[in-house]
Amino acid sequence: MDLSLLFAQFLNGIVIGMVYFLLAFGLSLIFGVQNFVNFAHGSLFLIGAYLGITMAGRLGWFWPAIVIVPLLVGGIGMAIEWLLLRRLYAAGHIYQILGTYGLALVIVETVILVWGPFTQSVDAPDLLRGVFRIGSAVVPVYRVFVVAATGLIGLILWFIIQRSRFGLQLKASAESSEMSAALGVNVPSVFRRTFALGAATAGIAGVLAAPMQGVTPGSGDEIMGIAFAVVVIGGLTTISGVFLASLAVGLVQSIGIVFWPEGGSILVYVLMALVLLTTRHELASA
Amino acid sequence: MGPLLKLKPELKRWYTITTDYVFGEGLLTATKDLLAEAGATHVGNSYHSLDETQFSSYLNNARAANPDVLLLLNFGGQSTTSLKQAISFGLRDELTLAMAVSSGLEQLRALGPEVLEGVYMGGAYWHTVDTSRNKEFVDAFRGEYGRTPGTLAAQGYEGARMILEGVARAGSQDPEAVIEALEGYTYDALTGPSEIRADDHQLLKDYLLLRGKARAEMADEDDLVEVLSSGQSYKSPSEAGCDALVPLGE
Numbered sequence: 227m228d229l230s231l232l233f234a235q236f237l238n239g240i241v242i243g244m245v246y247f248l249l250a251f252g253l254s255l256i257f258g259v260q261n262f263v264n265f266a267h268g269s270l271f272l273i274g275a276y277l278g279i280t281m282a283g284r285l286g287w288f289w290p291a292i293v294i295v296p297l298l299v300g301g302i303g304m305a306i307e308w309l310l311l312r313r314l315y316a317a318g319h320i321y322q323i324l325g326t327y328g329l330a331l332v333i334v335e336t337v338i339l340v341w342g343p344f345t346q347s348v349d350a351p352d353l354l355r356g357v358f359r360i361g362s363a364v365v366p367v368y369r370v371f372v373v374a375a376t377g378l379i380g381l382i383l384w385f386i387i388q389r390s391r392f393g394l395q396l397k398a399s400a401e402s403s404e405m406s407a408a409l410g411v412n413v414p415s416v417f418r419r420t421f422a423l424g425a426a427t428a429g430i431a432g433v434l435a436a437p438m439q440g441v442t443p444g445s446g447d448e449i450m451g452i453a454f455a456v457v458v459i460g461g462l463t464t465i466s467g468v469f470l471a472s473l474a475v476g477l478v479q480s481i482g483i484v485f486w487p488e489g490g491s492i493l494v495y496v497l498m499a500l501v502l503l504t505t506r507h508e509l510a511s512a
Numbered sequence: 513m514g515p516l517l518k519l520k521p522e523l524k525r526w527y528t529i530t531t532d533y534v535f536g537e538g539l540l541t542a543t544k545d546l547l548a549e550a551g552a553t554h555v556g557n558s559y560h561s562l563d564e565t566q567f568s569s570y571l572n573n574a575r576a577a578n579p580d581v582l583l584l585l586n587f588g589g590q591s592t593t594s595l596k597q598a599i600s601f602g603l604r605d606e607l608t609l610a611m612a613v614s615s616g617l618e619q620l621r622a623l624g625p626e627v628l629e630g631v632y633m634g635g636a637y638w639h640t641v642d643t644s645r646n647k648e649f650v651d652a653f654r655g656e657y658g659r660t661p662g663t664l665a666a667q668g669y670e671g672a673r674m675i676l677e678g679v680a681r682a683g684s685q686d687p688e689a690v691i692e693a694l695e696g697y698t699y700d701a702l703t704g705p706s707e708i709r710a711d712d713h714q715l716l717k718d719y720l721l722l723r724g725k726a727r728a729e730m731a732d733e734d735d736l737v738e739v740l741s742s743g744q745s746y747k748s749p750s751e752a753g754c755d756a757l758v759p760l761g762e
Contacts, residue, residue: 231576238568345565345589347596347622357602364575366600369568438600439565440593448563480569487558487573 228484234363235480241369243476244376245438247469248431249449250456251383252424254468257457259400259420262311263319265326268450269333270425274299274432275441276341282437283348292375295433296426303425307418315417330446338443347440372434379430384465386423396420452479455498513543513583513612515721515741516632517550523608525555527579529570529594531586532559539585539612542747555579560586567594571601584611592619599627608632614722616663620736628724628736635720637666637703638739646702660734666702674699674708703742712749718742 253267274295281291306329314325349355350368358365387393398406399416407413432441435449452475460471475494483490517523526547530536540557547554556577558570571594574582582603584591591611598609614620614633639650639660649669653661661669674694679685682693696710706717722737730736 228576231572234572234576235569238572242566242568345592347593349626350600355600357600363572364602366602368600438597439567440589440596442563442565442589444563445565448565480572483558483569483573487556490569491561491564 230362231484232481233361235484236477237360237363237365238369239477239480240473241365241373241438241476242480243473244373245431245435246449246452246456246475247472248376248379248427248434249453250460250468250472251380251465252427253453254457254460255387255427256421256424259396260315260417262315263322263326264311264424265323265450266306266329266333267326267424267428267453268446268448269330269337270299270303270428270446271432271435271449272337272441272443272446273302273333274429275436275445276337276346276432277429278433278436279346279348279441280341282351282433283346288348288351288437291433292430296430299429299432300422300426303428304418304422306425307421311421312414312417334443334446341443343443345440345442348437350437368437372438375434379427380465380469383423383427387465392416392419452494455494458498459501513610513632513634514546514550514745515743516610517546517552519721519740520608521550523580524552525577525579526552526581526583527555527574527577528557528583528585529567529574530557530559531590532561535587536585543583543585543612560590562590564590565593567597568601570594571598571603575601575603575606579607581608581610584609585613587613588615588619591615592623595623595631596627604630616666617660617734617736618662618664620724621734625725625727625730625736629726631724632740633722633724633737635663635722635737636717637663638720638722638737639666639734640739641703641720641742643700643702643704645700649702670701709746709749714746714749716744716746718744 249267249271252270253264256262256264256267277295277298278291281295282288310325310329311322314322317325350366354368354371356367358367358370387396395406395411395416398409398411399413403413406416435441456468456471456475459474460467460469475497478493478497479490482493486493526543528540528543530540536559544554556573556579558573560567560570582598584594584598586594591613595609595611598604603609609630610632612634614635616635616637617639620628620633639646639662649666650661653659653665674697675690677697677699678690678694681697682689684690691713694708695713696708698705698707700706701717703718703720706715708715720742721740723740724737725735
């Protein structure tokens with residue numbers, strides 16, 4: 227067995243796992259807190275990626291884009307929640323899936339109208355071009371940056387959830403929205419901000435992923451399937467669970483290709499099926 | 513990629529990345545045949561699906577096989593993305609990068625000389641092709657639209673012209689008559705003498721081998737590649753699996 231190849235794929239798996247984490251975090255947050263299935267989550271990633279390409283590519287504003295795009299996508303998320311999704315909370319999962327899937331279709335078609343149907347890509351900023359050589363493995367500098375940035379974002383998210391007042395309200399509302407409301411928590415506002423936080427993380431995942439892989443209008447769907455797999459594998463309880471599951475999925479995908487070149491990308495779903503079969507899972511009983 | 517094998521016989525070990533559908537499979541089979549003929553080795557292949565945009569794990573696999581050439585057998589946005597990722601992994605410094613089917617000026621402009629420098633590409637058309645018909649076409653197109661025609665513009669022009677010629681020859685607009693009139697039709701295409709093969713309606717025209725220029729070598733912003741060679745290499749109808757023409761739906 228070629229160890230240097232395994233090492234290279236290990237590093238690669240960590241990088242793609244990081245992007246999965248950013249996406250799966252919001253999905254699991256919104257499901258965990260609001261018991262809401264958001265099929266439009268990949269579309270928020272898509273909006274983030276295209277806004278990032280426009281800002282970083284046409285205007286040359288990569289660094290501002292990292293801050294501004296998540297805020298914009300968070301704002302869009304908030305508007306979507308207020309206009310549409312809050313009306314679906316009481317309607318049950320089937321209506322939520324139908325509603326958000328319809329929304330996803332509308333967003334993808336809008337993206338095609340605005341940005342066109344073809345693949346678009348953007349270069350990493352000059353500062354982050356080039357490669358690191360670790361032994362015989364090669365890792366582009368930009369990908370190392372993505373790992374570092376995601377680590378930092380993960381810490382910020384952990385702080386928001388575990389240490390901030392908003393995090394406390396969020397967990398209380400997830401536990402019992404009636405009791406929280408009785409104690410003076412504005413639950414609808416907590417839900418709206420939770421949704422915005424999830425949307426913003428999907429947005430930043432898009433901005434960070436765009437220079438690594440390019441974006442097509444179908445990219446949101448592609449990555450959503452994997453984000454769902456991560457959420458199933460990692461459960462819906464903690465940030466660290468989602469984080470570990472994201473890394474596991476990235477590594478299984480990347481290293482799987484070494485041993486089974488034709489089928490590496492389905493191994494993730496095999497893993498997901500195994501988890502579903504062997505554990506009594508919240509998602510399965512929800 | 514045949515001409516590249518002749519041009520650079522020292523490139524012995526080839527790795528391919530292929531889209532997993534009939535177009536990619538066709539390119540892969542043809543590539544394997546060419547390599548076997550030229551005495552070069554196909555050291556490995558990675559398939560990817562039509563909606564993938566993340567090629568990094570395939571690039572790692574390719575690198576580990578230690579090839580002289582990494583040949584991309586995909587198309588359009590996926591070839592753009594996979595080539596960019598190959599460059600970002602520093603593969604250009606280690607091996608020769610080649611893309612079997614580039615889709616013309618629009619794609620290459622989007623990639624830019626920083627990505628394209630030294631990369632070999634196949635292409636159906638390039639505006640600097642040295643034929644008198646092409647010069648007329650490029651001048652007329654620039655005069656009308658103020659920009660350089662790409663492959664899509666050239667193909668649209670040639671296609672429309674071919675149909676008009678077919679109608680004129682048939683003396684009728686009946687599709688069956690036009691088809692018959694164009695069987696075995698030989699003409700001067702923008703890229704040189706061409707023929708519609710009577711047996712299977714395959715268009716036999718020149719295909720180009722291109723190499724990306726460095727920014728410093730470019731005469732103008734569209735001068736992205738050098739045309740290294742131009743020629744025809746087609747399988748016979750039976751080799752291509754088209755022994756009998758069967759109209760669609762029968």
